[in-house]
Amino acid sequence: MLATDPKRTAALSSIAAIMEPVSEHMDALSAFLDEQVETFEPELREMVRYCLVNQGKRIRPMLLFFSNWSTDEAPPSPDAIRAAAVVELVHLATLVHDDILDDAAIRHNSDTVSAKWGPHVAVLLGDALFAQALNLATHFDTIEVCRAVSASTRRVCAGEIRQTFERGNAALSLDDYFHVIDLKTAELFKVSCFLGAHLANFEPTVVEAYAEFGRRLGVAYQIFDDMADILGDETKIGKTLGTDLASGKYTLPIILLQHRAEGQAKAALEAATHSSDTADHAELAELLQQALRDLGIQEEVSQRFEAELAAGDAALAPFSNQPSAQRLLSLSKFVRTQMGRISPTS
């Protein structure tokens, strides 16, 4: 069904073009992760494999490889592959534990580990993935990888905690929202860029600039993702409102709606928040989409998204002649195009 969606087909061919230069890296990463599966207990291997197959887009490894880029001819370095595996395993671990907290049944069109094998197994699997990632992080000559990854993991954790405790807080401020996504999403984007540049032995100012680019791209990506859930695939809207709203997990457009909606739109939002009936949500969704446009929310979300991307690009500007920076900039351009597709601005 999704494959025939022309927007999605265009997006996929476009991301394929950006990933093409690192296809060898991605293959090496897949092979490395496959080997890692064997280091888990026999009982967990099937589940680790399941997580790796239903993997998502491997954006964090891509950021790491781009930040690590020297020339088009250089083969992927073993350090970069290992570091990419570390960030991907941390990411997978957070997803596995996240899905317990969200009581989520589906992720990337597949059953979650928590739904498929139960929350107890998901606790253990998440712990094992975390521990394996941090153990791999000690297999470098420098302590910096371990230090950066453990600090990031701590911050991602902090983001999850804030998000969990802010559930259902309809008065969540924009500052709080940005603080949460800075921790839970942008942090791993940032550390991916940091590690790529650090392992390429770039100057500290370059490493810092790349890390800042990663952080800003992470915030922008989360805004895009939230917006895509509401404006993207029509069939998803009911589900999204059903899960995010009913579980009290607020996204940027929804927070702005909470702040501004009045009359019929406010009633629709209230109804969506308190109903768990997906059929209701699909009906309410239209009202809310209309409100997003009428109240200038779609415009404001796009502006905030663009501000983050622009700040990230600006961090890279002094180094824009570097092949690595050019790769990173192609990625922010891609995300910008995607946002333009789902939420065109005048």
Added chain:
Amino acid sequence: MLATDPKRTAALSSIAAIMEPVSEHMDALSAFLDEQVETFEPELREMVRYCLVNQGKRIRPMLLFFSNWSTDEAPPSPDAIRAAAVVELVHLATLVHDDILDDAAIRHNSDTVSAKWGPHVAVLLGDALFAQALNLATHFDTIEVCRAVSASTRRVCAGEIRQTFERGNAALSLDDYFHVIDLKTAELFKVSCFLGAHLANFEPTVVEAYAEFGRRLGVAYQIFDDMADILGDETKIGKTLGTDLASGKYTLPIILLQHRAEGQAKAALEAATHSSDTADHAELAELLQQALRDLGIQEEVSQRFEAELAAGDAALAPFSNQPSAQRLLSLSKFVRTQMGRISPTS
């Protein structure tokens, strides 16, 4: 109630005597951990404090301080305090996640985090404790601390996984049992001794011997703990059979009973395994205690316990003139005395 138990009073005064030389270290550790509380999110601080107060015996820090011992006059080193905090935080994290897996309501006479705040909060708190521990582990000049702690955490995790997947396997072999406790209990005892000796800059052969002592003491301690649950405090027996047996978590005496019990004892064991009624368990407990004696199980458990302690002591023998080794030997002697009290051998 417990304070008037003369056995327990004797045990407490005896452990107090052994801990006396490290009382300054323990105070410094408590102060350090109190400071750590402030690094957690405001929402978690109360829970972290709760875990620290219902802390248990701090055996792992004690092992680390003893292994790190040089002279009675030397003040506790900041590195040793920080390393002790790392192992204690990892230990606390495993307990918090353990109690989710066990659906445990009580630990050390207090509500578990999972029972008090729910399993979702327990997932987050455990993750935050793990991440904070591993982050602290990167604050040393050497990568060894991080490497040892992350490898140990991975192995403790593996032990939990094995234990969880072996639940209810009445045919669990002794090899499997020893493998599980080697991972889930002995590993953190071992790494505590390793880190103490390593941070004291002892020779590699000494560090290795101390680590082996820790591992053996850990196995012996788990055997003692399992035995104490069955033979110790009369009021606890029903509860233990209720939780361990009904949840299919096997201890050494229970495994041996499974292998050997016949007739009435076998029926009692079956009944205890399948009933969740604590009143039944208290009644069945007497039958099982009788069987433990009649079938020579109490004797065999004591022998296996002693074999582990003796192997640990033997590892230290070449260094027995070292003040650090003497401290460690005082601890194995203490555990031996405790076992003799609950399970006297002829």
